[in-house]
Amino acid sequence: MVAAAAALGVLLPLAACGGGDGGVPTINLYYPPEQNLQTVIDNCNEQAQGRYRIEYRVLPRGADDQRVQMVRRLAAGDRGMDVLGLDVTWTQEFASADWILPWTGDARAEVERGTLAGPLESARYEDELFAAPKNTNVQLLWYRTDLVEQPPETWDDMIAAAQRLKEQGQPYQVLTMGAQYEGLVAFYNTLVASAGGQILNEDGTEAVFDEGAVRALEVLQRFATAGVTSASFTNALEDDVRLAFQSGNGAFQLNWPFVYPALQEGAPELADKVGWARYPGVDAGQPSRVTIGGVNLAVSRYSDHPDEAFEAALCIRNAENQKFSAINDGVPPTIESIYADPEMTEAYPMKDEILAELRDGATRPLTPAYQNVSTVLSVTLSPPSAIRPQETADQLRRSVQDALESKGVLPG
Template structure:
C-alpha cells in the first residue's frame, strides 16, 4: 500500500529475528499510517472507500460505515471522515478539494442544494443503470428531486428533513391553520399576559432563505422560473414578504428575531416564553429531555398555510450521497453509497440521530413511529414539500435573498421583492462556484 511500506531496523539480524519483527509489525493496525495513503487499491486486503459527511454525534454514521464494511465480504472498508460542522465549511472543503481533482473523495454528503453546482462543475458522477434504479426504488419523490439536475440523477437521498409547527397545547388547544390565525392567537395571548411568541429563523443566513422559500411556494410561486435562468418573483413573493413583515411588527416577534437560528428557537421555546415554534423534529427529543414539564403540553401540527385554501409547502432539507468524479474505484463507491442509505441504516439514523428517512416504507415501521409519533405529519409535509432554487448559482441566490430580507422588520414587500429580483438576475449570471 502506497506510503505504508515496512522498513526493517538497521544493523545485522538473523532471518529468524527479522521474521519475528515483520510479523509483529504486520499486526499493527492500519491506522498507523494516514488513511489517504492507505486507501489505494494496489495492496492486499479491502479497498478503503472514503466517505466524507457531516459530523454525527449519535454514532449512526459510523455504525452504517461499519455495517456496510462487514457486508462487503472483505472487498471494501468504508472510512467515515467528518467534515466541518457548518454547511458553509463542509461545502468549502469539498469545493477546494474537488477543484484540485482530489481522488481521495469516493462518497460525499451533499446538502440538498449542491447537486446542480457540483454536477455542472464535473465533480460528481451521474447515477445510471442498475445503481440509478436502486437509488429510486421506494424513495420519496421530493428528496429524489433534490438529487436531480437537468433530468439526470447525480446523488442518492440519504436523509431528509422538514419543519412542522410546534405549539403549547396548554395555551392553544387547537393549532392555527394559517399564518393569519397564528398571529391573531399570539396577539390574544399577549393581551392575556401569557407566553405568545412565534419562534422562527430570522437571522441573515440560510434559514431566512428557507423561511422565504417556504412562504413563496405556499403562496403558489417560486423564486426562480422553471428553467432556473431568471427570477420568478411576482405576487406570491410579495405575499410571502408581507407575512414576514407582519410577524416582525407583531407582539409575536421575538426581540432577537433578526439573530434567531434553529437552536436559539429551540431554547426560547424551552424557556417557556413562546407559544409557537417553526422548526425541525430535533426539538421534540430536546424538549422531552430538557423540559419534561413543558413537554407534557408540547404539540405539533402541519406548517401554517399562507392561504386557507392552499396547503403549505415547507422547504425540504437533508443530505444526498454523491460519488466523486476522481474516485479510483467508482463501482465500489456506488455500492457503498447504496448500502449506507439502505433500510437498516436509515432506520438507525432516524432513531439514533433524529434524521427523517427518505424511504417511504420506513414511515410505517413500528420502530420509527415509536420514536417519531409525528411520523405521519412529517411524511405528509415531505410529500407536499418545496425545494430551494435548483441552480449552480444557488449560493449566490441564497445570499441575495437573505441579505434582502434582513432584518425582517425592515421589509417593504413590494420594493424589497423588486430589489431582490434585480439582484437575483445578476447573481444568476455568475458560474455559481464560490470557493
C-alpha cells in the same frame, strides 16, 4: 450559506488515496457529523465481505465549512475523496462543475425506487440523477397545548392567536429563525411555495418573483412587525429558537424535529404540554408547502474506485440503515415505506405530519448558482421588518438575476 472566509485560507492535507489494507480498496466517505453513522458503516463493511472498506471522514459541523473543504479539494482533483455527503442545495453546483458522477442503470433504479419525490428532485441535474438522498427533513409547528386549543392553520391565524395571548399576559411569542443566514432563506422559500409562487423559473435560469413571492414578502413583513416575535428574532438560529421555547418563553415554535428529543430531555414537564402540527399555510384552505433539508450521497468523479463507491453509498442509504439512522440519530428517511414501520412510532410520534409535509415539500431554487442566490436572498430579506413587498420583490428580481449570471459583487 455563505462560505466561511476563515476556511478559505487553509487547505487541509489531502487524504491518502484508498489502497486499503492488503489491497482492499478504501472508500473514503466525507459526511457531516452523525453520532451513530459509524454503526451503519460497520454494517456495510461487513456486508462488503472484504471487497472494500468504508472509512468515515467526519466533515466540520458547520455547513459552510463542509462545502468549503469539499469544493477546494474537488477543484484540486483530489483522488482521496470517494463518497460525498452533500447538503441538498449543493447537488446542482457540484454536478455542473463536473465533480460528481451520474447514477445510471440498476443503481439509479434502486435509488429512485420508493424514494420521496421532493428529496429525489433535489438530487437531479439536467434530467440526470447525480446523488442518492440519504436523509431529509422538514420543519413543523410546535405549540403549547395548555395555551392553544387548536393549532393555527395559517400565519394570520397564528399571529392573531399570539396577539390574544399577549393581551392576556400569557406566553405568546412565535419563535423561529430570523437571522441573516440560510434559515431565513428557507423560511421565505416556504412562504413562497405555500403562496403558490416562484423565485426562479422551472429551468433555474431566470429570476421570477411573481405574485406569490410578493405575497410571501407581505406575510414575512407582517409577522416581523406584529409584536409577536422575540427581541432576538433577527439574530435567532435553530438552537436559539429551541432554547427560548424550551425555557417557556413561546406559545409557538417553527423548527426542525430535533427539538422533540431535546425537549423530552431538557424540559420534560413542558414536553407534556407541547403538541405538533403541520407548518402554517399562507392562505386558508391551502396547506403549506415546507422547504426540505437533508443530505444527498454523491460519488466523486476523481474516485479511484467508483464502482465500489456507488455500492457503498447504496448500502449506507438503504431502507434498513435509513431506519436505524432515523431512530438513533433523528434524521427523517427519504424512503417512504420506512414511515409505516412500527419501530418509527416511538421515536417519531410526529411521523405522520412529517410525511404529509414531505409528500408535497418545497425544494429550494434548483440552480448551480444557489450559493449566490442564497446570499442575495438572506441579505435582502434581513431584517424582515424592513421589507417593502413590491419594492423588495423588484429589487430581488434584479439582484438574483445578476447572481444567476455571476454579475457584480455579492453582498457579504
